[in-house]
Amino acid sequence: MGFRDFNSRIQQERHEEAFWSIFMGFFRRWHSIIWVTFFLSFSSSVQASSIGYDPKSLNAFFVHHANRSIVKPHTGILYTVPLPANFTGMELTFVRLRSGSLRNRGANFSSFYIPPKVRAHPHVVRLALVYENLGNWSSYYYHVPNHSLVAPVVGFTVFDSPGPYVIGTQKLNFSFHEEPISIWFPRIELQGGNVTPKCVKFGSNVTFEISSMSKRNGCITRSQGHFSLVIPFPPPATPPRRPPPPPPPPQRAKKSYWKWWVLGFAGGVIGLVLIVLIVIAVSKLVKKKKLKAMETQSEKSVPLDAFWIGRSKMPSASMIRTQPALEHGYVP
Incomplete structure (x- = not known):
């Protein structure tokens, strides 16, 4: 029985080897046919593209x-x-x-x-x-x-x-x-x-x-x-010309305007200061005139005694000139 089993295994392996050899040969032949067909189609396409x-x-x-x-x-x-x-x-x-x-x-x-x-x-x-x-x-x-x-x-x-x-x-x-x-x-x-x-x-x-x-x-x-x-070919259509942008204002004009603004502002400030000074001077002058007029008027009236308090000279009356009297001579 062992010898028969061994022979059957050998025959089975031989059958498998024969099957795989036939299959691989068939596959190789079809593989070569596919590659030849692809190469011919590719060469024909290349030739067509070159022509x-x-x-x-x-x-x-x-x-x-x-x-x-x-x-x-x-x-x-x-x-x-x-x-x-x-x-x-x-x-x-x-x-x-x-x-x-x-x-x-x-x-x-x-x-x-x-x-x-x-x-x-x-x-x-x-x-x-x-x-x-x-x-x-x-x-x-x-x-x-x-x-x-x-x-x-x-x-x-x-x-x-x-x-x-x-x-x-x-x-x-x-x-x-x-x-x-x-x-x-x-x-x-x-x-x-x-x-x-x-x-x-x-x-x-x-x-x-x-x-x-x-x-x-x-x-x-x-x-x-x-x-x-x-x-x-017709010549390309020329696009319509855009109007040129307006020229920028000259820089010198801007500088001159700023100068005039600065000069005007400075002149206004100076004028305002002068007016204030003039008003102050006029007010002082008016006060001096009033004081002088008061001094003149005081010199023309009855003179009063004066006495000094520290460094200040103060007027004083020596006596009361008019005696107080009742308006009616009887007492109620």
Whole structure:
């Protein structure tokens, strides 16, 4: 029994080890799958953020997407390329032409009119004209300092069109003998004001060139690229000027007023003292006159004897002049 129990325990431990090894292997595989998925999504988001709003990357995407979407196009027919949902608002079209037909007849597709007698360099049998209209995405990819776009950015590019590809990888140039290429903007958004838009051509390396409009809602060019209309930003409104604060009263005037107040107060005090002194002097003078008058009057009357009491001289009467008498001679 002991040997059997020992074998059963060993088998149970082996089963547990096998289960945990299978579980860990399964977990590791799913863990790696999750990490790979996360890394791919993160790298794609980083790549999208790095490509975002880059005109060159956008043009490369348009060419690649057109080659994948359109198969065996017919010459001379304008094709509209369906774009993904995240490019809603943009328009992508292209037409495949023979070089001789473009030279003899020109081309009038989309917003561009290419006149006859235009030659493509280097010479190819077939070429592809790719037209772009960025619509409401225009300001994200192109901008002019101190200006605002009033029309969508439209552009065209010329490529070779070899047999197996709709749009090739070689860019072509045009040479003109007479009139240039005309560009027409169907929608211009002017928010009031008598401002005439200017034509702007965007080149590579974030360069631009501003020129006057050649005709109403139109511009001209002699090279391929991207074009739009711009107006300068209105100057900032100047705030109304505040009236200047009143000038402070001069310091000298204040000092002169204080001087006058001090002088007036001192003069008043001095005048009051003089008046008091004058009143005292007048009262003393009046008293002296009264005393003198009394002395004069006393000298004119009957003189009285005088005697001294200490240092004071006092008058005295030696006798009574009038004897008292009764008013009636009989006694009741």
